[in-house]
Amino acid sequence: MAHPKTERTLVIVKPDGIQRALIGEIMKRYERLGLKLVALKMMIPTEKMIEEHYLLDPNWKKNVGEKSIASYVKKGETPPSTDPIEVANVVVANLKKYMTSGPVIAMVWEGAHAVELVRKVTGGTEPRSAGIGTIRGDFVLDSYQIADTDNRAIRNLIHASGSVPEAEMEIPHWFKPEEVISYRVPHEAILYDVEMKNILG
Ligand code: ADP
Ligand code: MG
Secondary structure (H helix, E strand, O other), X not given: OOOHHHOEEEEEEOHHHHHOOXXXXXXXXXXXXOOEEEEEEEEOOOHHHHHHHHOOOOOHHHHXXXXXXXXXXXXXXXXXXXOHHHHXXXXXXXXXXXXXXXXXXXXXXXXXXXXXXXXXXXXXXXXXXXXXXXHHHHHOOOOHHHHHHOOOOOOOOEEEOOOHHHHHHHHHHHOOHHHOXXXXXXXXXXXXXXXXXXXXX
């Protein structure tokens, strides 16, 4: 089995993240955890790339639809539709517009629990209910309600892989194998080595 420190996750700074000048702020959050940046590129994605990205996981549509409906129910509000697939189809169409509206930055971060930790620091999908201290919770204010009223995607600054299998599908969708770089940084010794040697000379 590969060592857990080799886990990788895909992060995309979405067009609104770049427009809001939050690139450095976002990268800082992952870097200071101890995760290592192993791939990075700026690009304007095509609609095809975005559609394929979100449909890599065959269960994503059902999940995104159910999560949206549940958020309305939790607030005692009525969702625009009760069919998760119908909800998801609208989300995909709106994501294609949102994610191709300007440049994005795609990156791969590596380290122990990379997927889970990046999601924790990034915060929940809806900025309105994302936790205090998370990037989505602290830097933006969008909601299911405003997005649905205006028939657009929720603007939440970042994409981050939702699970290890999702990351394993998403990374090759955005990066060729040779674009993901294997290298060492000195602080890995303190994070991961079994013994902390060479501190006292
Ligand atoms: P996450 O990005 O937190 O993993 P999902 O994978 O469920 O969230 O959804 C992908 C993206 O689609 C979200 O980040 C958000 O931009 C958008 N989105 C999800 N659900 C809705 C919705 N009901 N209405 C508008 N946009 C949505
Ligand atoms: Mg997701």
